[in-house]
Amino acid sequence: MEKEFIQIINEHQGIIFSVCRMYCTEKADIEDLFQEIVLQLWRSFPRFNRTAKVSTWMYRIALNTAITGIRRRSSRPVFSAISLDQENHAEPPPGRMDIEYNRELWKAIYSLSKFDRSLLLLYLEERPYSEMAEILGLTESNIGVKLNRIKKKLKTILNP
Template sequence: MKKELEHSFVELLEKHQNIVHKVCRLYTNNYDAHNDLFQEITIQLWKAYPKFRGDAKFSTWMYRVGLNTAITLYRKSKRTINTQDFEGVEFKITAEAYDDTEEQQLKVLYKAVHQLNDIEKALVFLYLEDKDYREISETLGISEVNARVKMNRIKTKLKTILNP
């Protein structure tokens, strides 16, 4: 049973690992911090996976765990990500090469997004991932109307940041 659980987790993580990379990119500023946060999110996903009921899509659940982990660590450490050892489980995940070509084009936008607060960053991230407001509200635990209002305010805020 444990091997089946581990196998299904690794398979889903490999399939959706770009979600975790994107969360890491949003909340870190360098390669080492990115890798540390990726590892920490993976650990938290593994710890929570046995409780995953499938009420939401795996990717939506993964966004929620990843964002919550990143926000919690970000707040605790004031931009220094601390990792924890996780003994007893060894994952053999084929890591995709992380291509940052597209991100170079978005560098200015990321710089502006880094000036937003944690919840605003998460909302922008999900919006840029083409999530509808229902999925955004489920992931962030806010109402759909609240998600729409916040997104409109964030758009105005980003316009001000990008065009001073």
């Protein structure tokens, strides 16, 4: 069982890192959340239904752990001021040409509710609506409605 778990983590650790980066900005916080998520995955592994998709199971556990972790640390700010010139900062993904735009985009993303960030992450990971619905416990049509609202909210924040 342990070997199977380690193999799954090694093959799908990108899911965990994506969730961590969506909820944390500092390298140390990302590492802490990563460890918390792996621990929760290990604890739930004996109950994992092998007929379900591994990615769906991992996203559900990872997102729940991230949201719960934020609630537990509510006395601390959810994110510190975003500063790309800090060495410990988790930088936004490559592919954008303007650092200032990246900074503003990440500020906008971190201003979303925890649930909206979860949905946005799954959307950016190009997960099908059916999988997003299963992970988040919504209908596929509700996923579409919520995504449109998130996109409008981000546009409003970025283009006031």
